[in-house]
């Protein structure tokens with residue numbers, strides 16, 4: 409398992425802001441209280457307080473201060489004690505300074521070590537409810553800890569830690585790509601935020617012209633002549649060159665997409681054959697598609713990733729990706745269109761819209777299979793505050809492992 413962190417902007421409503429402010433206040437109080445207790449205990453006994461020793465102080469404290477029971481999710485307080493013990497470990501391992509008291513004039517935070525859900529554009533926090541959030545990318549994985557922060561410019565953010573199967577991000581990428589195998593371009597790829605078009609390589613076209621010329625020459629040679637044999641060899645050479653550079657192009661492209669993604673979604677080629685006019689596809693695209701999907705498929709599989717072929721027919725190029733309005737069929741030379749739905753009226757590039765629709769359909773299937781959580785958009789971050797094996801510290805601190813948080 410590997411952990412990914414994503415930071416998203418969230419927009420709590422007024423009531424939620426008040427609830428968050430109270431929860432942050434409780435966590436700040438508890439952090440300062442435990443830091444103070446740890447320092448005191450150390451001064452008196454030469455020993456530190458472990459995380460569980462700190463947590464055992466909580467029930468009495470909650471008797472004394474009722475709001476610690478009512479204003480904050482109890483797990484958030486436990487998260488604060490965990491953070492404090494990590495802060496001490498980082499200090500003793502010289503990765504950070506001595507833990508500081510938290511001030512209400514600085515950045516505020518509250519952690520939720522469990523029970524957080526993501527659905528659509530909302531994040532569900534225990535005791536707070538559904539909070540509007542902006543996800544730029546979506547991850548497939550288990551949500552671990554979520555920390556909500558309020559910065560000094562009054563913006564709220566959620567740092568979400570996902571646990572993702574290591575093989576999912578072997579190539580570093582984490583995206584779900586919708587790929588439309590095109591006529592004008594070799595393929596058009598949408599990754600959830602941006603669209604990339606991959607043109608057929610120029611030199612292939614050049615080779616094809618060369619091939620046509622050489623084939624014509626060959627046809628003019630007399631049957632059985634030596635010059636015919638030579639001409640045939642030349643044609644074979646060009647064929648080999650075309651095939652090599654096509655394979656080279658397809659290997660590079662499939663490598664790139666595999667590195668960027670967890671899942672690549674495409675339309676099944678049989679389905680495409682029925683739907684699209686094959687005459688219009690150039691010979692390069694035509695023989696390239698099948699090979700390309702083979703290359704993608706085995707590269708993805710080797711890394712525990714997945715090629716998802718959409719088997720059933722769906723109108724990828726006749727639907728508005730924004731409002732899902734169906735549009736009448738149009739000829740292939742129409743490259744862009746405006747959505748006829750008067751509430752939408754968005755302008756779409758034909759191929760881009762198709763790749764977005766294919767991706768959305770893939771996500772729908774993944775969700776139905778129950779493998780797609782949601783959210784995404786962060787960096788791979790090593791866990792901080794974890795103990796290393798050769799730790800030597802003057803204080804005894806409880807050791808924590810990443811899997812228990």
Ligand SMILES: [Zn+2]
Pocket residue numbers: 728729730731732733747748749752753754
């Ligand atoms: Zn629309």
